[in-house]
Amino acid sequence: MREVMTAEAVYRALLDRGAEARLIYIADTYDRLRRLYPFLPESFSEHIGKPLSEIPCPYGCCPSYAEHFLAPFLQSMERLGIRPEVYRADRLYKEGKYNEAIKTALSRSADIARILKEVSGRDVPEGWSPFDAICSSCGRTNTTRVTGFDLEAETVDYQCSCGFSGTAPMSGGGKLVWRVDWPARWPIFNVTVEPFGKDHATAGGSYDTGKRISEEIYGYPAPFPIVYEWIHLKGVGAMHSSTGIVVTIQEMLDVVPPEVLRYLIIRNKPEKHIEFDPALPLLSLVDEYDQRKGDERAIELSNVSKSGPFEIPFRHMVTAVQIARGDQEGLFQALQRSGYDITARREEIIGRARNVQTWLDKYAPDYVKFQVQESLPAAVKNLSESERRGLGLLAERVDDKSAAEIHDLVYAVAAEEKLDSKKFFQAIYLAFLGDRQGPKVGWFLSSLERDFVCQRLGEAARA
Ligand SMILES: [Zn+2]
Ligand SMILES: [Zn+2]
CATH class of the missing domain: 1.10.10 (Arc Repressor Mutant, subunit A)
Incomplete structure (x- = not known):
């Protein structure tokens, strides 16, 4: 989410400056299933190593595994007002969009291997190829070894550890390995700005190798990098698929209005980690955005509906x-x-x-949770004479006063009865909630039906 949100903020900022820009999202639907995730049935272990687009939906409701998990993500982007051009990696490969890049990579695999070694310090393994073929017998990409290729026919020969050997088309018969796939797509889409997580930004990491492969193999200047930090879930840790701490965008949107979620991301510089505290601080975040009191430019970039402040705190x-x-x-x-x-x-x-x-x-x-009691709570019996008198006075004077006026009235009555105002607040909460704490008293009482308020205060006074 931070990735697409960051890209979208850059996109909007570019448009604001009069630049021509497109926002592109490429879903990595052709990546292979790496392991049996806890949410998968045991039977899915047979799919480990196959491209996500070629695996059935685990719940039987979508055309593929990839689509099942992509769909809610696309819906969440829509709710956030992020509308990129969406591409699916498997379709791009199947349509032959990567063919030229594959041919270049295969022809110059020794140069790529040298760059990988120079930048990352690691030798590629024996028999390494920049292309992972899909075995047409077992469907896996992690078990094949490329043994040859034909630039004319646009095919790749491979051997699979399942015992099968065959010839795969470049279009739809496999994909470039990640470190080559990434720079390969930059010239295909004319990418000029690329946000990515800090895991790709380490020295010798995939951006460093990608930059050199882009420039030296594909003759294309690497896009401007924007490295973003993780979002930490307060008290739990950094959210990332690798840490297992994952809150889906949908789950976040269940508690945070979409524009506020945009604001949470945009108001922080990408390189700063975000501490997301879904408890009380969330309320302040929402109010900061609603009242348009925070970072002005971040609010502007978040306010896709172009609406004014939202009145109700x-x-x-x-x-x-x-x-x-x-x-x-x-x-x-x-x-x-x-x-x-x-x-x-x-x-x-x-x-x-x-x-x-x-x-x-x-x-x-x-302590912020409460329930208005249907009948007078028994604990009211413990109130003092003067507290009870105070409640009686409130009952008489509350008539059609506004929230703020009731608030002042409570203080005035407390003073009149020489009551500590905090104590008097507690008496009021006790009468309505059966508890000694509650929400801001004037706004709370004004939200209730006025006849009910008078009746309950009167009952408490007489108890
Ligand atoms: Zn499904
Ligand atoms: Zn095989």
Whole structure:
């Protein structure tokens, strides 16, 4: 996600400067299945080594393994407002788009091997070839050895450890190894800017070798590199497929509105790691974006809908959602009662309510969770005389006051009854939630039905 988001921000910035630019996403659908991942059935061990595009969907719902995992990623990009030209590596190979690059690589494999050795310090293994043929008997690419090639016929000869030997077409019969595949696509697509994770940026790593292969073998200047750091999930570690710490974009979009997710990525320089804390700090992040109070340019690049600030604070949504308890009409009423405009941006409100619900279920600290009690909580009996009098006064004076006015009223009544305001807050929460803590009191009380508020305060006063 950080990769496509970074590329897209560069793309938008270039367009803003009047440059001609295209945003390209190449899905590595022709890579081989490396191992039996924990989410795969045991029967899939027979597919290890085969290209992802040639393996069936593990759930039987898509044309291939590759498509099954690509589809949700493409959907998430769409939700994030990222609309690149999407290419699938397997189709590019099958259509012969790489044929010239394959021929060049095979003809100059000794030069490529020398570059790999000079840059990475490692010798290529005996019998190495820049091309991995797919065995037409067992379907694997990690078990074949290239024994020859024919530039005219555009074919590659191979032997497979399964015992088979054959001839594969360059188009659709295999693919270039990663370190050659990457630079090979740069001239094919005229790539000029390429973001990639820091794992490719190490000294002697695949960008370093790719740069030399691009320039010396393909005669094409390597694209401008943008190295990005990982996103760390607070308290868990760096998210990367290799660490096994993975939160899918969809999972993130379940709790973060799309533009805020864009903002999270864009406001940080690519080379800085992002500490993503999905607990309370997430609320501040959303509010920072909604109120347009953060990095101005990052907000501009994130705001694909070109909308103005979003009025309802995310923290207040957390209150309203818990009052509404899954009832959409109830949610709108709660928001309206607390003084927010519910006629505009209803879809966004609904989306955020969904985000908040997931956030409450998965990441919220317990103390922000509450439940309005249907009847007067028994603990109210422990309140003092003056606390009870205070609640009675609130009941009389709350009438049609706004959230901020109720907030002031609570302080005024506390002062009048010579109560510590914090204690008085606790008395109020106790009467409604059966708990000594709760959300911002004025906004909380104003979100509830006013008759109910008066009735409950009165009951508590008389208890
Ligand atoms: Zn599927
Ligand atoms: Zn084989």
